[in-house]
Amino acid sequence: MTGIERIGVVGCGLMGAGIAEVCARAGLPVTVVERDAQAARAGRLRITRSLDRATARGRLTAERREATAARITVVDQIEALQDRDLVIEAVAEDERLKADVFARLDDAVTSAHTVLATNTSAIPVIRLAAATGRPEHVVGVHFFNPVPVLRLVELVPSLLTSADTVARAETFVTRRLGKEVVRTSDRAGFVVNALLVPYLLAAIRMAESGTASVEDIDRGMVLGCAHPLGPLALTDLIGLDTTRAIAESLYAEFREPQYAPPPLLSRMVEAGLLGRKSGRGFHRYDEQPQRETAPPG
Template identity: 65%
Template sequence: MTGGIRRVGVVGGGLMGAGIAEVCARAGLDTVVCEADATAARAARERVSASLERAVGRGGLEPAAAQDALARLAFTGDLEEMADRQLVIEAVVENADAKTEVFAALDKIVEDPAAVLATNTSSLPVMRLGMATARADRVVGLHFFNPVPVLPLVEVVASLHTAPGTVTAVESFVTEVLGKTVVHSRDRAGFVVNALLVPYLLAAVRMAESGFATAADIDTGMELGCAHPMGPLRLADLIGLDTVASIAESLYDEFREPLYAPPPLLHRMVEAGLLGRKTGRGFHEYGRS
């Protein structure tokens, strides 16, 4: 079946959606990115174009290959453009209502009953999104990692309704077409990676909140003491503190374990708009590009 998937749609052109679209286009796929409106669609195009330019600048991509990838991409503000897609990957904001609305709409728009509807959610139940459609057997989680063009992992998450054939098809697509590595997870909040990672990040937030150590010392300690490539608070800033808080809330709602509860400092920073790299300030400060 994977040999037949040539037309991919991505709903959401933010950091994750743009990255997913880029890797699909670089793999030779006809890729359409849908954003909320034409202005957001232009911003998504600029985001992908800038990423391709960086790849060329690093020597990881030939200029001609970057041009070819961009030529395979179309950007729109009209969800109806997903009608002929064989695989649609949702990558909108990590909000259950927003994602459910997208899946309900895609169920009516996507014409091929064999098409796969996938979500890039990092924490929400795939089952909930599948039940918003009349094709829950064709709904699956495909959780990519940021930055998508660089990190080689994708979590494949099947709900209780997802057909085994859907799982096999998307696993083959991810490994054979996109060239990434798959790990499988049950449909539980956080899946494999975030269920392990987020409590660690929250512990670092609590340590900084208590005044036990500074953000700089916490990060330096884990980088130099544990050989982590990035300290927990810098990593939280990279992910986005709003996203970390959202994942933590989903984990806490599901498991009711104190280690998953977002610390008050994290909530205050999100309320203040101090979201990390994307706003120029989180636990650390970052220069605006």
């Protein structure tokens, strides 16, 4: 079983930047690919700001912050990933975009032992693996936002993923990154989102029907159930566009009403009210909007 030492990440939005950061914190060299030079600069800035916040809060020393930043290279050419041991796709939650990335990785990555991983929240892994000529090397490695803080990773092999690929991915996540792994079969939503998203959609329907205000729905679950965030604040953190995409993937696979996106969710996404990353969702936010980026072109 070949070890994983050189990491590639495709996409430097909220998730891609977080994945690159935790890999670099673990002492690994990371190459991140964005669609163009402007997006690469924005991605680098996103990583820098995250490292600065961690340093200001005492989670990183100044020395370790500099060493971590030095391990990360952000470029706009997918060919830069040709010699990576592991490449993690972290573009927007859109099946066509992700499949296109995997098709391009199949051409760009020349190492025969490279693990190709997807950070998809809900899309069945086999659909993305089918875009490559090496489905045995493709596996789901689903991190949670914010990646530097949350310890869980869902490990999702498809029907064609080899045992060696699964073992290498799990060893990397647990031993190198210090994360906890849950294994799940290759079904839409996996474990966490299959349980979480119906709850979030129920809260949106409650707000939509006027049963209770957004503030009272969130306060009810924080104070009544000891949740750290209410469901609508959590939807803002995840991103309303991402929540809708996960719901659509779940509904397409299972056709159960609880998975169908409520009209209010769709209207808000169409209006650009995406949550924290756009500065406004169910709540308003003062921080600088951080939009997800499209895959590298």
